[in-house]
Amino acid sequence: MSETVRRRGRIGYLLLVPALLWLGLFFVVPLYSLVATSLFNADGSDLRGYQMSWAWGNYTDALDAYWQPLLRSLGYGAVATLLCLVLGYVLAYAIAFKSGRWKNLMLVLVIAPFFTSFLIRTLSWKLILADDGLVVNTLQLLHVLGSDGRLLATPVAVIAGLTYNFLPFMVLPLFASLDKIDHRLIEASSDLYANPFVGFFKVTWPLSLPGVVSGTLLTFIPAAGDFINVQLLGSPNQRMVGSVIQSLFTDANDYPAAAALSMILMVLIVAMVLVYVRRAGTEDLL
Amino acid sequence: MTGRWLRERIVLFLGLVVLLYTFVPIAVVILMSFNDPASRNVYRFDGFTLDNWANPCVDPSMCSALGRSVEIGLLATLAATVLGTLAAFALVRHDFVGRSATNLLIFLPMAAPEIVMGSSLLALFVAAGFSGQLGFWTILIAHIMFCLSFVVVTVRARLAGMDDNLEQAAMDLYATPAQTFWRVTFPLVFPGILGAALLSFSLSFDDFIITNLNAGQTTTFPMYVWGVAQRGVPMQVNVIGTLMFAISIVIVVSGELNNRRRTRSLTR
Numbered sequence: 001m002s003e004t005v006r007r008r009g010r011i012g013y014l015l016l017v018p019a020l021l022w023l024g025l026f027f028v029v030p031l032y033s034l035v036a037t038s039l040f041n042a043d044g045s046d047l048r049g050y051q052m053s054w055a056w057g058n059y060t061d062a063l064d065a066y067w068q069p070l071l072r073s074l075g076y077g078a079v080a081t082l083l084c085l086v087l088g089y090v091l092a093y094a095i096a097f098k099s100g101r102w103k104n105l106m107l108v109l110v111i112a113p114f115f116t117s118f119l120i121r122t123l124s125w126k127l128i129l130a131d132d133g134l135v136v137n138t139l140q141l142l143h144v145l146g147s148d149g150r151l152l153a154t155p156v157a158v159i160a161g162l163t164y165n166f167l168p169f170m171v172l173p174l175f176a177s178l179d180k181i182d183h184r185l186i187e188a189s190s191d192l193y194a195n196p197f198v199g200f201f202k203v204t205w206p207l208s209l210p211g212v213v214s215g216t217l218l219t220f221i222p223a224a225g226d227f228i229n230v231q232l233l234g235s236p237n238q239r240m241v242g243s244v245i246q247s248l249f250t251d252a253n254d255y256p257a258a259a260a261l262s263m264i265l266m267v268l269i270v271a272m273v274l275v276y277v278r279r280a281g282t283e284d285l286l
Numbered sequence: 287m288t289g290r291w292l293r294e295r296i297v298l299f300l301g302l303v304v305l306l307y308t309f310v311p312i313a314v315v316i317l318m319s320f321n322d323p324a325s326r327n328v329y330r331f332d333g334f335t336l337d338n339w340a341n342p343c344v345d346p347s348m349c350s351a352l353g354r355s356v357e358i359g360l361l362a363t364l365a366a367t368v369l370g371t372l373a374a375f376a377l378v379r380h381d382f383v384g385r386s387a388t389n390l391l392i393f394l395p396m397a398a399p400e401i402v403m404g405s406s407l408l409a410l411f412v413a414a415g416f417s418g419q420l421g422f423w424t425i426l427i428a429h430i431m432f433c434l435s436f437v438v439v440t441v442r443a444r445l446a447g448m449d450d451n452l453e454q455a456a457m458d459l460y461a462t463p464a465q466t467f468w469r470v471t472f473p474l475v476f477p478g479i480l481g482a483a484l485l486s487f488s489l490s491f492d493d494f495i496i497t498n499l500n501a502g503q504t505t506t507f508p509m510y511v512w513g514v515a516q517r518g519v520p521m522q523v524n525v526i527g528t529l530m531f532a533i534s535i536v537i538v539v540s541g542e543l544n545n546r547r548r549t550r551s552l553t554r
Binding site: 019024036127266 | 511519
C-alpha cells in the first residue's frame with residue numbers, strides 16, 4: 001500500500017478553518033466566559049449586571065456550600081464506572097472472542113437500546129425499580145430489603161441508572177482493544193502451561209488496557225456530571241453536583257456561583273484523569 | 287466433558303445475559319406504549335390498548351416539541367457533517383502547522399462534561415447580551431458544536447483506513463482531480479459520512495443537559511419528557527420511544543445487510 005501523501009498548501013487550512021472557528025467560538029471562548037463569570041461579584045444579578053471583581057471567594061463559597069454533592073458525584077461516578085467495567089468487559093470479551101459470525105450483529109445490538117431517548121430509558125428504570133414492582137417485591141421476599149424497603153430514592157437506584165446509561169461508552173472501546181489482540185498470544189500462553197486465569201491476567205488483560213483506560217474515562221466523565229439519573233431515580237438526599245449547577249443557573253440565576261462550581265468540577269475531573277492516566281501508564285492515549 | 291462444554295460457553299452466556307439486561311428497559315417502553323392507564327399519576331401497566339398508537343398527539347405540546355427536535359437535529363446534522371467532513375479531509379490529506387493543537391481541540395469537546403460545556407455556553411450568551419434571545423438558534427449553535435468532533439473522528443477513521451491505490455489508478459487513467467474525487471474518493475468515504483450524520487442526529491435529538499441550559503423558553507422533546515416526568519408521563523411518550531428504537535434498528539440492520547452484500551459481491 002502506498003503511503004498517503006499529505007499535501008501542503010492553502011487548501012488544507014481552508015478546509016479546516018470553518019470547523020476550528022466554530023469550536024473556537026462556541027467551545028473555547030465559552031470556557032473563557034465561564035472563568036470570567038466565576039470571578040464576577042456575587043451580589044450582582046441578571047438585571048443589575050455583573051462586574052469583574054476577581055471574586056475568588058466564589059470558589060470557597062461554592063466549595064463550602066456544595067462539597068457534599070461534589071464528592072457524591074465523584075463517588076457515584078466511580079462506582080458506576082467500576083460496575084460498567086465489570087459488565088462491559090464480560091460483554092466485550094464475549095463479542096470479541098466467542099461470538100463467531102454473530103460478531104457484527106452483537107455489536108449492533110449493544111448500541112441499539114441506546115438510540116431510544118436517554119430520558120425515556122431512565123423513566124423506564126423508574127418503573128422497573130418502583131416500590132410495588134417485581135424487583136422490589138422479590139428483594140423483599142428474599143429479605144435483602146426490609147418489608148418497607150425501597151430502591152427508588154436510594155443511591156442504589158441512582159448508581160444502577162448511571163451504570164445502565166453509560167454502559168456502551170465502556171463496551172465499545174473495550175471491544176476495539178480486545179478485538180485487536182492476536183489470538184496466537186493467548187494460545188502461546190496455554191502452550192506454555194498457563195491456566196486460563198493466568199493467561200487472562202498475564203496476556204489478555206494487559207493488552208486490553210488501552211481500552212480499559214479510554215472506556216473508564218468515557219464512562220466516568222459523563223457519569224460524574226450527570227443529573228438526569230439522580231433527578232428521576234433518586235431524591236434530594238442523593239443530589240449530585242450537576243443538578244446543583246443546573247438549578248443555580250436556571251432557577252436561582254446565581255451565575256457566579258454556578259460558574260465557580262462548574263470550574264471546580266472540571267478541574268477535579270481533569271486532575272483525576274491525569275493522575276489516573278499516569279498511573280495506568282498510557283499517557284500516549286491523550 | 288460437560289465441565290469443558292460449560293467452560294467454553296460460560297463467557298458467551300454471561301455476555302448474552304448482559305446484553306439481555308440492556309434490553310429490559312426497552313421492553314418496558316414497548317409494553318407501556320400499549321398501556322391503558324387507570325390514572326395519570328400511577329405509572330404501571332393497567333390494561334392493553336392501541337389508543338396511544340392511534341392518537342400519538344393527544345398532548346399537542348409533545349408533538350410540537352418532537353417536531354422541533356427533528357428540525358434542530360436535521361439542521362445540526364447537516365452543518366456538523368459538512369464542517370466536520372471538510373476538517374477530516376484536511377487532517378488526513380493535508381499538511382499544516384499546529385496539527386497536535388488541532389487534534390486536542392477536536393478531542394476536548396468529546397471529553398468535557400456536558401454540564402460544563404452547557405454552562406460555559408450559557409455564560410457566553412449571557413455575557414454577549416443574548417440572555418433574552420435564548421431559544422432555537424442558541425440550541426442549534428450548541429448542537430453543531432458538540433456534534434462536530436464526533437463527525438471529524440468518524441470520517442477521519444474512515445479516511446485513514448482507506449487505501450489510496452484506487453485514486454492513484456484513476457489519476458493514472460487521466461481522470462481530472464474533480465472526477466477522481468467525485469467518482470472514487472467520495473463514494474469510498476460516503477459510508478463514514480453517513481455513519482457520522484446518523485450519530486450526529488441521534489446525539490442532537492437526545493441531548494438534554496446542554497440544551498436545557500441554553501433553551502430559554504423553547505422546548506425540545508427531551509425537555510418535554512423532563513417536564514412531564516415530574517407530573518405524570520403520558521403513555522404516548524412510550525410510543526415515540528418505541529418508534530425511535532424501531533427506526534434505529536431498521537437503519538443499523540439494513541446498513542449491516544448492505545455491508546454483507548457488498549463484501550459478498552466483492553469476494554465472488
